[in-house]
Amino acid sequence: MLERKTLLDSLGITITLLEEGHVIATMPVDERTHQPFGVLHGGASVALAETVASVGSYHLVDHATEGCVGLEINANHIKSKSEGVVTAHGTILHRGRSTMVWDIKIVDEEEKLICVSRCTVAVIKLKK
Amino acid sequence: MLERKTLLDSLGITITLLEEGHVIATMPVDERTHQPFGVLHGGASVALAETVASVGSYHLVDHATEGCVGLEINANHIKSKSEGVVTAHGTILHRGRSTMVWDIKIVDEEEKLICVSRCTVAVIKLKK
Amino acid sequence: MLERKTLLDSLGITITLLEEGHVIATMPVDERTHQPFGVLHGGASVALAETVASVGSYHLVDHATEGCVGLEINANHIKSKSEGVVTAHGTILHRGRSTMVWDIKIVDEEEKLICVSRCTVAVIKLKK
Amino acid sequence: MLERKTLLDSLGITITLLEEGHVIATMPVDERTHQPFGVLHGGASVALAETVASVGSYHLVDHATEGCVGLEINANHIKSKSEGVVTAHGTILHRGRSTMVWDIKIVDEEEKLICVSRCTVAVIKLKK
Numbered sequence: 001m002l003e004r005k006t007l008l009d010s011l012g013i014t015i016t017l018l019e020e021g022h023v024i025a026t027m028p029v030d031e032r033t034h035q036p037f038g039v040l041h042g043g044a045s046v047a048l049a050e051t052v053a054s055v056g057s058y059h060l061v062d063h064a065t066e067g068c069v070g071l072e073i074n075a076n077h078i079k080s081k082s083e084g085v086v087t088a089h090g091t092i093l094h095r096g097r098s099t100m101v102w103d104i105k106i107v108d109e110e111e112k113l114i115c116v117s118r119c120t121v122a123v124i125k126l127k128k
Numbered sequence: 129m130l131e132r133k134t135l136l137d138s139l140g141i142t143i144t145l146l147e148e149g150h151v152i153a154t155m156p157v158d159e160r161t162h163q164p165f166g167v168l169h170g171g172a173s174v175a176l177a178e179t180v181a182s183v184g185s186y187h188l189v190d191h192a193t194e195g196c197v198g199l200e201i202n203a204n205h206i207k208s209k210s211e212g213v214v215t216a217h218g219t220i221l222h223r224g225r226s227t228m229v230w231d232i233k234i235v236d237e238e239e240k241l242i243c244v245s246r247c248t249v250a251v252i253k254l255k256k
Numbered sequence: 257m258l259e260r261k262t263l264l265d266s267l268g269i270t271i272t273l274l275e276e277g278h279v280i281a282t283m284p285v286d287e288r289t290h291q292p293f294g295v296l297h298g299g300a301s302v303a304l305a306e307t308v309a310s311v312g313s314y315h316l317v318d319h320a321t322e323g324c325v326g327l328e329i330n331a332n333h334i335k336s337k338s339e340g341v342v343t344a345h346g347t348i349l350h351r352g353r354s355t356m357v358w359d360i361k362i363v364d365e366e367e368k369l370i371c372v373s374r375c376t377v378a379v380i381k382l383k384k
Numbered sequence: 385m386l387e388r389k390t391l392l393d394s395l396g397i398t399i400t401l402l403e404e405g406h407v408i409a410t411m412p413v414d415e416r417t418h419q420p421f422g423v424l425h426g427g428a429s430v431a432l433a434e435t436v437a438s439v440g441s442y443h444l445v446d447h448a449t450e451g452c453v454g455l456e457i458n459a460n461h462i463k464s465k466s467e468g469v470v471t472a473h474g475t476i477l478h479r480g481r482s483t484m485v486w487d488i489k490i491v492d493e494e495e496k497l498i499c500v501s502r503c504t505v506a507v508i509k510l511k512k
Contacts, residue, residue: 005159007169010138031133035182041135042198043178047171054163054170070170071355072328072376074202074458076485076504078478093500094462098354098378099327101460101500116477116485118502120328120376120460122354199483200456200504202330204357204376206350221372222334226482226506227455229332229372244349244357246374248332248456248504250482261415263425266394287389291438297391298438298454299431306427310419326426330458 011044013051021092023056029081040086042077045106045115049075052090053102053119060095067124071099075117079108086114098123139172141179149220151184157209167208173234173243174203180218181230181247188223195252199227203245207236214242226251267300269307277348279312285337295336301362301371302331308346309358309375316351323380327355331373335364342370354379395428397435405476407440413465423464429490429499430459436474437486437503444479451508455483459501463492470498482507 007013012032017024025048027033033044050073057068086106094101099122106115135141140160145152153176155161161172178201185196214234222229227250234243263269268288273280281304283289289300306329313324342362350357355378362371391397396416401408409432411417417428434457441452470490478485483506490499 004162004164004166006162006164007139007160007172008164010160011135032135032138034132034134035179036132036134036136038132041175041178042182042201043171043175044135046174046178046201046203047169050169050171050174051163069208070205072202072204073170073174074200074330074502075174076200076478076502077198078480078485080197094460094497096462101462103500113478116487116502118458118460118500202374202458204350204374206352206357222332222369224334229334231372241350244359244374246330246332246372260418260420260422262418262420263395263416263428264420266416267391288391288394290388290390291435292388292390292392294388297431297434298457299427299434300391302430302434302457302459303425303427306425306430307419310426325464326461328458328460329426329430330456331430332456333454336453 007047008051011047013048015055018055018059023052023090025052025088026085029084029086039080039082045077046073046075046117048088048106049104049117050119052088052104053121056090056092056102057100057121061123065126067126068121069124070119071122072120073117075115077115078113081108081114084109135175136179139175141176143183146183146187151180151218153180153216154213156213157211167210170205174201174245176216176234177203177232177245178247180216180232181249184218184220184230185228185249189251193254195254196249197252198247199250200248201245203243205243206241209236209242212237263303264307267303269304271311274311274315279308279346281308281344283342285340285342295338298333301333302329302373304344304362305331305360305373306375308344308360309377312346312348312358313356313377317379321382323382324377325380326375327378328376329373331371333371334369337364337370340365391431392435395431397432399439402439402443407436407474409436409472410469412469413467423466426461429461430457430501432472432490433459433488433501434503436472436488437505440474440476440486441484441505445507449510451510452505453508454503455506456504457501459499461499462497465492465498468493
């Protein structure tokens, strides 16, 4: 990953674990990620979920010959939250040659479910 | 809506039209919304889509007795983009007593499809 | 398509129009497609939607060298229905080299929305 | 549940376990559930998933005062299958007053993942 400013900076997302098929990341619940009524914006949760799936997928492809792009993402918003930190746990459900599917669960400090998401990532063969 | 900092500021989202069942909003494609390779982060698109659905739903409920919360959102990422502006067009597909369903299409400056999303919003009766 | 019994027979699905990027199909609402309380089973709607997307995609690929498989499907159930016929209108949203995305709207006899769905289909290069 | 013919008969779906927050059901992979090329139709998988979520939700509501209806369902098709039986395991992810969210995983005889789905069910207060 290159050192440039990204959405991760805008929303305060930090990757805290990156293993084969498992990624953890945190995001603050504050004015960077609030919606206008002062609670976590559902879109921030989805941005966190897609970050986790993308980082985890990129970690698994052969960087010399492959890239990856997000195809589809969906999410259910379960519980609201107005401050503190949320933590996303991404786990790979399917690792295929051309697609990967990730399950992402976002929880609060007490491990209560805030959001559940599934993301489909395409593995792309790079042109030489 | 209250005047506080939100995710809309973090990502540069601006609501440009708000009518009954129709919302338009714009978002810059720059370092605020990029992923690490310098293209639009899919999560930014979904955050834009959910903003449009939420703002449009809130516009339709009776603020004295009702609120609304996002239940579910999904999106397909169709086309990548590295700079400029994207525009989201939200159209209501279903206006029920307890749920609304929105279709959101995000396009580039040439009206080419960047992302297509659907968002389900619950209408909540406020306790008095 | 080969002449064998399929889910289309089980549910009474009939393709009534097949054009480039546009498919129409009908399905009865009767005991073949009911859930236990005598209304249209949401799963029947999704099966109809995926049929439309699959048939439409297969119509667009080069049968000598390509196949297609459904990757993801999602649907909102909008309105219940206990008898009669539903009609699905599938329209292609994106025709890429490796994926297609279809919008499917299922309506009743009065064109009222019963279900809205989106389906992502992968285009597969066949091995020779 | 009433004794009438339904989609469950059309597709051969059998509920084999029904506990609080956990449902198991099976479905044959044969001409009842095939697509035209003789493999499991993705729509059959989704119909099975929605059946599991619906049966599990209905089991949890107070039948005197509440009903439930499917709001949204999504699914990723992971692996194809041409014969035998698939088994769906439904687990409740969220049990709220007005909505439930279910995770459904469909596997083959060797526990390999065929399809993963998430279903949102609305709990409805019945009018007296």
